[in-house]
Amino acid sequence: MSLLRIEYAYWLIAAFLLFTAWRNARERQGYRAAFWALLGLLFAGGDMVLAAQKAGNALPSQLAGVAVIALALLAPLLRRRAHPETASASARMASAIRLGHTLFVPALLIPLVTLLVALFGEHLSVGGIALFAKPQMTLTGLALACVVALLAASRVAQASLPQGLSEGRRLLDAIGWAALLPLLLAALGEVFTQSGVGAAIAALASMILPEGNAFLCLLVFALGMVLFTVIMGNAFAAFPVMMAGIGLPLLVHRYGANPAILGSMGMLCGYCGTLLTPMAADYNLVPAALLELRNPYGVIRAQAWSAFGIFVATFLFMWLLVFR
Amino acid sequence: MNYWPLLGVAVIVIGFALRFNAVPVVVCAALTSGLLAGLHVPDLLALLGKSFVSARMLLLFVLTLPAIGLLEHAGLREHAQQWMGRLRGMTLARLLIGYLLVRELLAMLGLTGVAGAPQTVRPLLAPMGEAAAEKIHPGLTDADRDEVRAVAAATDNIGRFFGEDVFIALGAVLLIQGFYAQHGIELTPLSIALWALPTAIAAFVIQSVRIWLFQRRLQRRAQAERNA
Numbered sequence: 001m002s003l004l005r006i007e008y009a010y011w012l013i014a015a016f017l018l019f020t021a022w023r024n025a026r027e028r029q030g031y032r033a034a035f036w037a038l039l040g041l042l043f044a045g046g047d048m049v050l051a052a053q054k055a056g057n058a059l060p061s062q063l064a065g066v067a068v069i070a071l072a073l074l075a076p077l078l079r080r081r082a083h084p085e086t087a088s089a090s091a092r093m094a095s096a097i098r099l100g101h102t103l104f105v106p107a108l109l110i111p112l113v114t115l116l117v118a119l120f121g122e123h124l125s126v127g128g129i130a131l132f133a134k135p136q137m138t139l140t141g142l143a144l145a146c147v148v149a150l151l152a153a154s155r156v157a158q159a160s161l162p163q164g165l166s167e168g169r170r171l172l173d174a175i176g177w178a179a180l181l182p183l184l185l186a187a188l189g190e191v192f193t194q195s196g197v198g199a200a201i202a203a204l205a206s207m208i209l210p211e212g213n214a215f216l217c218l219l220v221f222a223l224g225m226v227l228f229t230v231i232m233g234n235a236f237a238a239f240p241v242m243m244a245g246i247g248l249p250l251l252v253h254r255y256g257a258n259p260a261i262l263g264s265m266g267m268l269c270g271y272c273g274t275l276l277t278p279m280a281a282d283y284n285l286v287p288a289a290l291l292e293l294r295n296p297y298g299v300i301r302a303q304a305w306s307a308f309g310i311f312v313a314t315f316l317f318m319w320l321l322v323f324r
Numbered sequence: 325m326n327y328w329p330l331l332g333v334a335v336i337v338i339g340f341a342l343r344f345n346a347v348p349v350v351v352c353a354a355l356t357s358g359l360l361a362g363l364h365v366p367d368l369l370a371l372l373g374k375s376f377v378s379a380r381m382l383l384l385f386v387l388t389l390p391a392i393g394l395l396e397h398a399g400l401r402e403h404a405q406q407w408m409g410r411l412r413g414m415t416l417a418r419l420l421i422g423y424l425l426v427r428e429l430l431a432m433l434g435l436t437g438v439a440g441a442p443q444t445v446r447p448l449l450a451p452m453g454e455a456a457a458e459k460i461h462p463g464l465t466d467a468d469r470d471e472v473r474a475v476a477a478a479t480d481n482i483g484r485f486f487g488e489d490v491f492i493a494l495g496a497v498l499l500i501q502g503f504y505a506q507h508g509i510e511l512t513p514l515s516i517a518l519w520a521l522p523t524a525i526a527a528f529v530i531q532s533v534r535i536w537l538f539q540r541r542l543q544r545r546a547q548a549e550r551n552a
Contacts (some may be wrong), residue, residue, distance in 0.1 A: 006381065009384060010380055013380075013384070013387060016386060016387070016389075016390070017386075042376070042377060042453040043383070049374065049377045050374065053374050058367075061369070061371075061377075064373025064374065064375075064377055065368070065370055065372040065373030066369060066373075066377060066517075067373070068372050068373060069351060069369075069372075072347050072348040072350075073348065075345055075347035075348060076344075076345040076347070077425070087398075087399075092327075092397070092398070092401075092402050093399060093402050094399075095398045095399040096398075096399030096400070096406065097399075097403075097464075098407075099403070101403075101407075103398060103399065103400045103403050104400075104403075104404075104448075106391055106395055107392070107400060110388060110410075110443050110444075111438045111444060114435075114437055114438050114443075115438050118434070118435055118438070136381065138434075138435070138436075138437045139381055139384055142384060142437050149391035150394070152391075152393040153390075153395050153398075156395070157395065157397065157398035159394055159397070159398070161443065163397075164390040164391065164394040165390050166393075167390060167393025167394045167396070168386075168389035168390030168392075168393045168394075169389075170393055171393045176349050177346075178346075181346055181350070183376050183382050183383060184354075184376065185350060186375060186376070187352050187375040187376040189375075191368070191446070192329075192331075192354075194332075194358070194361070194371060195357040195358050195361030196326060196329055196361055197325070197329045197333065197357055200326065200327050200329060201333075202331070203325050204327075229369050231336065231337075232331050235493065235501055236496065236499055239499060239500070240499075240503055244403070248507055250456035252509075259509050259511065260511050260515045260519055261519045263503070263504065263511075264497075264516045264517070264519075264520050267496050267499075267500060268486065268489060268523045271485045271486065274485065275481060275482070275485070278340055279336070281346070283441075284481075285346070286441065287441035287446075287477040287480075287481075288444050288474070288477070290441050290442055290445075291441070291445070291446055291473040291474070291476075293470045293473060294466075294470055295470065297438045298470055298471075298473075298520075299477045299481070301474065302471065302474035302475045302477070302478040303481060304533055305534060306478065306527075306530055306531050306535050310486065310523065310526060310527045310530055313521075313526035313527075313530065314523045314526065317522045317523065317526075321519075
């Protein structure tokens with residue numbers, strides 16, 4: 001039993017998404033309204049879907065699957081729409097001068113409250129009931145921090161909470177369908193795993209490997225981690241595939257590689273792939289939308305050379321250390 | 325071995341290459357792979373729905389938007405930029421490298437959710453970076469501004485990724501340990517996490533050098549325009 005659970009954060013998100021849908025509907029943005037409403041319903045009903053699935057009733061999950069396909073059909077219909085700024089540049093400047101550093105306080109409350117919950121959340125309780133549920137405590141803390149920051153921001157800016165929601169909705173509409181990608185890619189990873197895509201790639205990779213050359217084998221493993229991460233958008237999905245296909249049978253068992261070093265540095269090679277791929281949407285495409293870059297691949301471009309350099313360094317470390 | 329599900333990967337590659345909207349491309353790839361693997365349609369729909377719903381935490385960042393939007397309405401970015409302009413010793417490189425260090429250290433402590441693009445980059449780091457770049461080169465173009473923001477986002481990503489594996493209790497290390505345990509090799513999390521340290525240091529050095537080079541490029545261009 002605990003007072004604050006991650007499910008409450010999902011309900012808050014659902015409420016915010018439905019609010020965004022309602023405002024779009026009022027402005028006769030039909031597709032946009034339908035898109036956010038459908039996503040809001042998926043968030044509101046998520047717990048029920050997972051509970052029913054566990055109990056052996058597949059119907060709610062199937063309906064959720066149909067909803068996901070409907071979202072995919074709606075997404076291309078959402079044109080990027082820049083909401084006009086709600087305050088003029090001169091009004092914002094005047095307010096900035098008047099409020100000064102107090103503007104930083106609510107913004108910094110988000111990381112600060114999250115930090116405090118992550119560090120001390122375990123020990124907090126009210127009347128013998130734990131304040132935070134153990135699973136996902138940091139994320140629950142983040143959700144709480146957002147609520148605290150919104151209250152603080154409305155106080156500092158002397159604005160009402162509904163106005164905060166409208167401003168949030170302006171940003172959410174600016175992000176648009178890109179917000180959906182991280183969730184879809186997680187689902188894609190699951191489907192790929194269940195369909196045996198990973199096993200097929202590992203089989204192909206071991207077919208092209210030359211016999212008896214430990215260095216080349218290590219290189220194929222490292223590049224395979226990068227490539228497969230680029231395809232899947234997630235090094236966690238690439239790791240078991242490459243390890244089962246090449247890492248464990250060849251590098252560890254045949255050539256005697258150190259498993260701890262191979263595992264750790266192999267995973268980091270995968271992270272270099274994460275920096276390069278639009279499939280890692282929550283790190284690469286969502287920030288580009290959030291920062292309103294004109295090129296959706298701008299963030300990937302900015303980090304490509306760093307990814308290359310870090311990969312080369314990691315591979316060299318691995319080669320020098322792993323066969324010792 | 326059934327190689328047909330690999331066509332799902334081909335759908336992704338072609339879809340992104342032709343710059344189709346990414347959302348239907350990803351869903352088509354999932355349907356392609358699932359159907360070619362012989363999954364029945366109701367099972368495939370259930371799998372898609374269940375895994376989408378299980379990933380809900382990835383949308384948690386939208387909860388930051390109302391507070392950030394309200395503060396932007398009240399002039400947060402303008403204030404961050406003005407303040408940056410007044411800080412004398414603060415250069416673009418010092419700002420970004422300092423942030424990189426803090427982000428990497430926080431990630432090492434397992435505090436990856438503390439900072440990020442919606443929480444810290446959009447409201448604070450990017451506007452400060454733009455102001456710092458403006459101090460170097462007053463005639464920033466829109467393309468320059470985009471690049472400063474992109475470098476800020478990239479710095480945030482790199483700090484997070486290459487810090488987090490040094491912390492023992494985080495996902496990646498446990499995944500590695502779990503994989504080996506399944507295959508009969510027992511390792512302690514610490515013995516795995518330790519080996520992430522060389523890359524963490526290399527990532528810090530490499531990204532810092534790139535930030536510094538970016539700053540120097542801006543300085544040179546400003547110099548050339550002053551001379552012209």
